[in-house]
Amino acid sequence: MSIDLQGMVVLLLFIAPGFLYSRAYLAARPRYQRAPDLFQQTVLAVVGSTFIHAVLISVLALSAFLGALVYTLWTGRIAIIQEIVYVPSTAADAPVLVVSAYSLITAIYIVTSLILARRAGAWLGRLLPERTPRWYRFLAGSDPPERVLLWYKTLFEEPLRRGIITPRVVAWLRSGERFEGNLVELRVSADEANVIELALEDVTFQAGELTRSKPLASRALKPTPLPHHRVLLRSGDILWLGRVDVT
Secondary structure: OOOOHHHHHHHHHHHHHHHHHHHHHHHHOOOOOOOOOHHHHHHHHHHHHHHHHHHHHHHHHHHHHHHHHHHHHHHOOOOOHHHHOOOOOOHHHOOHHHHHHHHHHHHHHHHHHHHHHHHHHHHHHHOOHHHOOHHHHHHHOOOOOOOOOHHHHHHHHHHHHOOOOOOEEEEEEOOOOEEEEEEEEEEEEEOOOOEEEEEEEEEEEEOOOOOOOOOHHHHOOOOEEEEEEEEEEEHHHEEEEEEEOOO
16 A cells, blocks of 8 residues: 555544444443553454454455346346446446435445444453353354453452342451441552552441551541442552451
């Protein structure tokens, strides 16, 4: 492809569905995982564009094949492009009606590719490995194991295996404050620093002061329940974190 205005337009039209696909795919993925870097996002966009255009071109080719087969069986003649589709030698010699029809077909193709990219990215992003259809596993194979954060394994996967839907955690902050509550949400808030945000409900709060001269327990105040609050904690503010397993 030559690097000129026409080549750049064709490249943008080719890659546009892939970027929309990658945005929808990454937005639907669980937020306890690190977001891909720029190179991985570019590769994901190119692969998504290639797959989407391949699907649409396959649909168009199959439709043209079926139409040509019907034409051949009906007339007994082999369908030729020049007998069915008007192909002008130059754009200036083409009738306005033909140019308008080709422009409409191109616009429909572009819009369809963008819609397909948006829906496919959102569907694949929300698709968990254990919920993938059989036809998808047959075509794409099994997904490779993903490196998830230890936070998620300890605070969500292990309690779920034990039948605990909302694990209860205890968080001591660097300021000496203590929070205990049900963990209802966990997400990555920064890709560079790997900052984790925790959302707690049914929380009990205990103020305190962490000093070297006196232990934390002697300076702590009485725990205060916060029944109608949702507390958000950042991993950078947490000194240590514990999970409470109630049997």
